Amino acid sequence: MTLDCPLPHPASDRVLLAHGEGGRLMRRLIRDVLLAALDNAHLRPLGDAALLPPFDGPVVTTTDCYVVSPLFFPGGDIGSLAVHGTVNDLAVSGAEPLYLTLGLIVEEGLPLETLRALVRSLGAAAEACGVPVVAGDTKVVPRGAADGLFVCTTGLGQLRPGVDLGCHRIRPGDRVLVSGTLGDHGLAVLSAREGLGLGDELRSDSAPLTGLVASLFDAGLDVRFLRDPTRGGVAAVLHEVAEATGLSIAIDEAALPLSEAGRGACEILGLDPLFVANEGKVVVFVSPAGADAALACLRRHPLGRDAARIGTVGEGPAGVLVRGPLGVPRVLDEPAGAPLPRIC
């Protein structure tokens, strides 16, 4: 029976079940923790729904759940990660991110200070990206029914005029670029979670891609397709494109940009950086004529300093080929799962 409803200690420094139950404590949590960090004119009325001004043209939406463990990791936390991940899904779809909604599932007993720090980080990231959190919901589940905190974000944006991105635009001969070093996010989270002590330089690349992507559009380059290589890494993007287009993609292993720390960690752990998650990188498919300009454009941006051309699209059959150091191509298999659970 769970009918008992002991009066929660008003000065408790932990999240209580009662914080999620629609009463006074919940209203205090919303005001003191959530609204304190996320306040804006759309959220402030705390109605059942947020009323947003009309969008200009087509609406773009995306949704994500974040279950990363640990909640804080070198280079970020679940709060900033949730904002960046959702904003990036909009950006690579050719949309200008405008708004976020926020769902929190909190485990009873989470220190209020932890929740406060994570919501503050989320609020700061949202503000930096210019995407106010306009609606939210908080649920508290008993100890053991969740693991600390799960965050669910939905992003709303409007399509940039004239943008047409998609696998349908990819042609044999197109070049494949990445905007920087691979695998830093997955490796940093893994190292933090497992206490691997792989060095302080291993930091998540979690960052908003809006500006970097906008610079490609603003330069008028013939970008065919963009994707942020998160779960499953760059390999998952390549497999998806190969399957959707029926084309082959040849990757040059020597061209893959890796941080010093990332290269070392992959060697020690026996991981292929093509399969490790990133949270601040973009894979760019671009016409042959636009490839050099696109690469230069990426490199001019602080988030694209280490951008590289890593491959070329070829005729079918569909598949991904990696040319190793000796120039011999091997087929890059799609794994059933991935070796790194709970990295986002």
Add this chain to the structure above:
Amino acid sequence: MTLDCPLPHPASDRVLLAHGEGGRLMRRLIRDVLLAALDNAHLRPLGDAALLPPFDGPVVTTTDCYVVSPLFFPGGDIGSLAVHGTVNDLAVSGAEPLYLTLGLIVEEGLPLETLRALVRSLGAAAEACGVPVVAGDTKVVPRGAADGLFVCTTGLGQLRPGVDLGCHRIRPGDRVLVSGTLGDHGLAVLSAREGLGLGDELRSDSAPLTGLVASLFDAGLDVRFLRDPTRGGVAAVLHEVAEATGLSIAIDEAALPLSEAGRGACEILGLDPLFVANEGKVVVFVSPAGADAALACLRRHPLGRDAARIGTVGEGPAGVLVRGPLGVPRVLDEPAGAPLPRIC
């Protein structure tokens, strides 16, 4: 260390960690379980974000996380509940619900058949409400890191032209109506979870309010404010309105509509039905002149058969008063939490 990635059994009948990891198994899960039940033209491309046609006027959005336990209960399940709850938040905000996004957090080991049944139920409810699921995300967490399944939905709608709802429109003299019997959802979930055996008649009222609410607007009635009394029940709505308006609200206890089963369950468990959650009811604040017509309008709808006028708005000070059977008013306190965790 969690680096081991044993090859998941291809014929496993349970959700595996690998189902959430961006590889082949995840794509199969998305195709065979999610797309099979939710397919529509917006979702089918399975891109990073969904592209939606321009909205007509202001955009309304709301988000909810569902953590109800058990996942199936008399009258519904977490799938249909998530749709109804989100659609209802849009409806009571004066919006026409158009689209949903869906986030799933699945505990490793959940039977695939359970997930399939819940997603099917969600899909059927979404179809019945005319709100396609246009974007989604699925995460799998290890056994013990979640409890079966959590569902996060975001709703997108457009504001009905000419609608102006809000606490700012409530005046002394306004009447308070409810669309039907109180507490059925919370009591049904509680009874199912705790095995209370309170009778087969105790069923959740989970239902979409779109049509019922539309009938009020279509009748041209001067509706001031609408709210679906979920977590915290009707009492939470009344306290919220009293605080926002600075007005008092007098409720007539004898007028509260209760199902036979609900009345019995509340008596046995010592619960006040004003505090118990509903998932298919609406509280209506309406001008005195429009009250009779609004009540008649509600009663003409299948979901409003048991509608009743339960109270009146008075001058301040802010507060909620309940007149009991002997006519003596008592102050209805706002609880710190609520006695029923995980009912939505």
